[in-house]
Amino acid sequence: MDAVASAGRRNFLRQCLVGAAALGASGSAAFPAPARTNAPPADSMVVIARDPQLRGGGANVDARRMEALLDRAMLALFSRDRAPRTPVEAWKRLIRPGQTISLKVNTLGGRGISTNLQLVEAICERLQQAGIRPADITVWDRDSEEMERAGFRIAMGGNRVQYFGTDRVNYEQDLVAYGSVGSRLSKILTERTDVLINLPVLKDHDGAGVTLALKNMYGVIHNPNKYHPNGCNPYIADVNMLPQVRSRMRLTICDATTAMYEGGPAFKPQFSWQYNALLVSQDPVALDATGWRIIERKRAENGFRTLEAEQRAPRYIATAADAQHRLGNCDRRKITTVEV
Amino acid sequence: MHAKVDRERDAPASPGGTAHVQSPEMADAPRLLDRRSFLMCALASGAALSTGEFTSSLGAQPIFSGEQGQANEQFTVEARFYEKQKEKRIKCKLCPRECVVGDKERGYCGVRENRGGTYYSLVHSRVCAAHVDPIEKKPLFHFLPGTTAFSIATAGCNVNCKFCQNWDISQVRPEQVPAQYAPPQRVAELARQYNCPAIAYTYSEPVVFSEYLMDTADAGHQAGVRSVVISNGYIQEEPLKAAYGKMDAVKIDLKAYSDSFYRDVVAGELKPVLNTLVTLRKMGKWTEIVYLVVPTLNDGDAEFRGLAQWIKTNLGADVPLHFTQFHPDYLLKNLPITPVPTLERAKAIADAEGLHYVYIGNVPGHPAQNTYCPQCRRMLVERVGFTAGKMLIRKDGNCPFCRHPIPGIWRA
Incomplete structure (x- = not known):
């Protein structure tokens, strides 16, 4: 009995070790909760996925090609550790069944330059395949009418993906504050979001310089108009430091199917180009730094001065990376750009 | 209608004021x-x-007729004090901040919006x-x-x-x-x-x-x-x-x-x-x-x-x-x-x-x-x-005791 018990104890301990290792491995494969510490990753990956044939021969984005582009981007983003075999497996590294997922789109630019509907639908499809209930997915921006103008159909209730703006549920009554910012947060963020997926667009901004991942978080607060002075610096970085924002943010997929190098944030067709790309990263600072370079390149091609020369360089990106914020990396040497 | 505010911005509610709402x-x-x-x-x-x-x-x-719809255009009038600029931008000339506001954006105040190069107040009435x-x-x-x-x-x-x-x-x-x-x-x-x-x-x-x-x-x-x-x-x-x-x-x-x-x-x-x-x-x-x-x-x-x-x-x-x-x-x-x-x-x-x-x-x-x-x-x-x-100030605005003039608007 004792011997058996002893052997059993040894076996039990051995099995525990094996089991723990197995659980750890499978756990990290399935639910690798990203480190939510103040330390940014040593290096950051930004995937630029492009498809020159994204629109086929027409003006609109082809839904199937968008889905394929998204899959390529997600597989590439997670290929560094242990390459996922399927796109759904890649998504499972971000989310797990039972969680509420919200997709923060950017719809200020109307149909001309807003987060692409086909992209949103492709993400929703993959999330559901990864085990998320449709009703637990919310696609949102600050205003429902703006979303409709950008091509989204408002949908609330029922077992389907939810599409609506903060105007339908309002902001929290209580203020949250960090640094220079004191704001009320969208109840979509606080009540319907375990995991936040940020879906900005790639464009110039007359005040901030560029508006990408970090700036898109102005859409979660009630008073963004107060935070545009001084090129939005340090306000953008501070908004992203709000615990409710930072703890939920897991992924940015920047829609660069149509992009703008001048004249933003409203749509100016003369300053836009069809880049047919997605920029994907878990580091919003690295993504913004990369997107800024793309915009500068396009400005140079079209004979425009740099944003620095225009005195509207997006300094908030460096602020977001500084020792006080540590939201990610903006140093080019610490950013691995993968083009697929 | 906002029922909570019963006090001046810089004068907190205190007894003797609008005593009907207890903040x-x-x-x-x-x-x-x-x-x-x-x-x-x-x-x-x-x-x-x-x-x-x-x-x-x-x-x-x-107390006012006609409950608003929040998107109601009845509150929107063109702003009085601004300049039009290129690329549908405007420069607000109302306060010293002089916000330069792009199309579809609002000024710092949050109540004025650029719509296609025309600046609007969203809060009239x-x-x-x-x-x-x-x-x-x-x-x-x-x-x-x-x-x-x-x-x-x-x-x-x-x-x-x-x-x-x-x-x-x-x-x-x-x-x-x-x-x-x-x-x-x-x-x-x-x-x-x-x-x-x-x-x-x-x-x-x-x-x-x-x-x-x-x-x-x-x-x-x-x-x-x-x-x-x-x-x-x-x-x-x-x-x-x-x-x-x-x-x-x-x-x-x-x-x-x-x-x-x-x-x-x-x-x-x-x-x-x-x-x-x-x-x-x-x-x-x-x-x-x-x-x-x-x-x-x-x-x-x-x-x-x-x-x-x-x-x-x-x-x-x-x-x-x-x-x-x-x-x-x-x-x-x-x-x-x-x-x-x-x-x-x-x-x-x-x-x-x-x-x-x-x-x-x-x-x-x-x-x-x-x-x-x-x-x-x-x-x-x-x-x-x-x-x-x-x-006690006299109708002529003077002190009733020494007739010194007391500045102000004393009578309706």
Whole structure:
């Protein structure tokens, strides 16, 4: 009995070790909760996925090609550790069944330059395949009418993906504050979001310089108009430091199917180009730094001065990376750009 | 309609004011007061209620016809003060901030929007707070004492004071707060209906609803109702003359006498506000100044002295100056209520510099709420809370004891 018990104890301990290792491995494969510490990753990956044939021969984005582009981007983003075999497996590294997922789109630019509907639908499809209930997915921006103008159909209730703006549920009554910012947060963020997926667009901004991942978080607060002075610096970085924002943010997929190098944030067709790309990263600072370079390149091609020369360089990106914020990396040497 | 706001931006609710709504500060007040002050408060409240001087909260019931749809275009009028620029941008010329606003974006105030290169006010007739308040609550102490003002506000403000007590209407966009349609003529009618000799534009920041203020002042004057504005004075000269030129009295919140306070706590600038005060003086507008004393941030002797000297030199010794008590709110909850001795020190310094009418505000029952003749030192107007108890100034505006002229607008 004792011997058996002893052997059993040894076996039990051995099995525990094996089991723990197995659980750890499978756990990290399935639910690798990203480190939510103040330390940014040593290096950051930004995937630029492009498809020159994204629109086929027409003006609109082809839904199937968008889905394929998204899959390529997600597989590439997670290929560094242990390459996922399927796109759904890649998504499972971000989310797990039972969680509420919200997709923060950017719809200020109307149909001309807003987060692409086909992209949103492709993400929703993959999330559901990864085990998320449709009703637990919310696609949102600050205003429902703006979303409709950008091509989204408002949908609330029922077992389907939810599409609506903060105007339908309002902001929290209580203020949250960090640094220079004191704001009320969208109840979509606080009540319907375990995991936040940020879906900005790639464009110039007359005040901030560029508006990408970090700036898109102005859409979660009630008073963004107060935070545009001084090129939005340090306000953008501070908004992203709000615990409710930072703890939920897991992924940015920047829609660069149509992009703008001048004249933003409203749509100016003369300053836009069809880049047919997605920029994907878990580091919003690295993504913004990369997107800024793309915009500068396009400005140079079209004979425009740099944003620095225009005195509207997006300094908030460096602020977001500084020792006080540590939201990610903006140093080019610490950013691995993968083009697929 | 916003029912919560029953207090001035820089004058927290205190007994004797609109006694119908008990704000958290009012509920807490007895614990913060000494016995004597508490009794004075109770007396003031009782007086207010028993005389029926104060109506029930207008915010609690619809008083304006036509409930709004938040997207309703009836509130949208083209802004008066802006310049068009290239690429559908505009430059706002209303306040010194001069926001350059791109298409589909709003200015710092949050209530003006660029739509295709035309700038619009989104708050014309869009009233989110309406109350009948004692004029002393504004505070205006030299303007029709003992009367009430029909007080209205829209959403929005062009600064962002960290101590704002009405931040839930001033620091929001108009669509984020319930409001009602209140066209100018209706406001004038209601002011008459409630026996208010004046309409007060207050609570948030009237600079940002200048178009509505001007139209309402015109409607009020046609109906025999005056207008007063409670403002931060952060406005450019042209709109100042156009809008506040229609006012019968102006109260300016001078937040501090230092650039750093304006930069760090207010998100504004001192110089334009001083310019506003000088311009109002040249315009001959009756003006009173409120200075909210925030512990550790703007309560130094040198600052009080500099302020008093500047007022005396540039505006004259007869401009009333109110040192009011700060209460923790919004983003400055870590500071204590201003100690009364600090307010008394401020008053002593301003008195010593030669200002004639220096008051202490938000401290119910304090003797420095009364008006005294600067020549014979006799009390001329006695105030308890927001109630003017005795009013002894003669019809000709002189002291009844020594005939010294007392500046102000004393009779309706």
